[in-house]
Amino acid sequence: MAKKLLNLLIFYRETRLVSVLPLAFCALFVLASQLSAQEDGVHVQEGLVALNAQDFAGAAAAFQEAFDDGDADGAFYLGRMLELGIGGIANPKAAVALYRVASELGSAQAMNRLGVLHIQGLGVLQNYEEGARLVCAAAELGDTNGAFNCGTVLREGVGTGKDEDLAYDWFAKAGDQGHLGAMNARAAALIEGKYVAQDIPAAMSLLEHTANRGDRAGLFALAQLQAAGLAGDADLIEAHKNFNLAAVLGHPRAAAARAAVEAGMSAEDVALAQERAQAWRPVELPKEKISEEG
Template identity: 30%
Template sequence: MSFQLRREEVLDASGLAAMLEESPARAAQAILLAAGEGEVEAQALLGQILLDGHGIAQDQPLALRWFGIAAGRGHLMARNMLGRCHEHGWGCTADATIAAQHYRIATDAGLDWAMYNFANLLATGRGVAVDHLQALALYRRAAELGHAKSMNLLGRYLEEGQVCPADPVAARDWYRRSAEGGDFRGQFSFAAVLADEGRIDEAVIWLEKALAGGNLNFLRVASEALSSATDPRIQALASRYQLRTDELSSNA
């Protein structure tokens, strides 16, 4: 089947995003056309749909190539995705050192996602030397730009007082902002704070949100953490977390 696409349909980024939801195959054709015509946003998006296999056959090496093309033309998210590919071995041999180089370039240009990813490497010593001070600074920069996942990790540093003075009030606020921003780990962190304050009903609401959005690795850890809860409302949620963990594990 061929598709007849208008020029404005090919180049309208918001239209492509809507089309990806409604008709992934049609959107893939539009993205292919726009990428071939040199539209850098389409080139980056083509890399993403090739990586995900969304509307097009999954091809990680080709995704890596298109990310490289878009990154070479200054597209920051494509540069960040090059880092992700090299970090996780998507379409290439995993190499955290190369990933860190890409993240650093996009970080220096001001991309919040790159700050978060680079900070994760600094916090764990993958591809770079461990540097919690720099990781904390990057999480803070990204959080102040509105990055929800960074908000949660900034809250963790502040709660634990790691390489900074402990500040539970500020930590609570960052957890709340992360939760409201949609990060499932932030939702879990904020729920823990609320539970400690005795606000169990509110904690349960956020735990349910985290359950709905959490991935397998998160659910495994969260399920274990909730297993020791004494409140029956949280005990019931712990069982649901375990059921969801088992479901995702069986489908992995």
């Protein structure tokens, strides 16, 4: 029965290369939440604290001091401020120059960012091979976003040989470090049972984790499982609630999925689902656990 339902399930893979959050999000949060799996140096931490206090001049000074002291991540964060225009006018060209310097000095975060820019062809010539090399080098150094992005290029065969088994290994590593997109990708693999053993309960657990944190792809995929009843009896009320939340967060297919589920529900159940959506609040992670998502 589960196999039959699985064939009906269209799992939406919203696993994109991390570009350090769309600019529509608060630029301050974008930069201050870019904590890697590695521990940042003292001056970098001072810079992040200054950013949270909206002391942009103080943040830039702290990152510059970190760079002057030999901390390559100081150059990375200075680059992010320039790329996003935090505290001044955006200067993508100067940002790329800082990413190159920081990468050469061993900053995994800078490697990842520069790799993403090469793949996207933004600010640098598009070069899939160089982009894949950089994001996977960042992954090898323990960068969470690099691990996710390396998994993505390996899964899609962008700039490197396609290796989906290795891709899901990287997704597992990034997911273990708290990357929500990687958890969603891992859940997709567990649902499909193609590269890892099928494990619907484990997939459900991962999607509940990402959904509870307000991840739109996690909410959508969780709602699909609930609507199809893959982890037990179908729960259209919860599915409607989660499709509703995913829709308001901008998921491109959630509104249509919500309407499809609603067609099989009573007016009372729809009202209850809407009430639950109204009352829902995301689970907030401690500041030091926040990681960059795309």
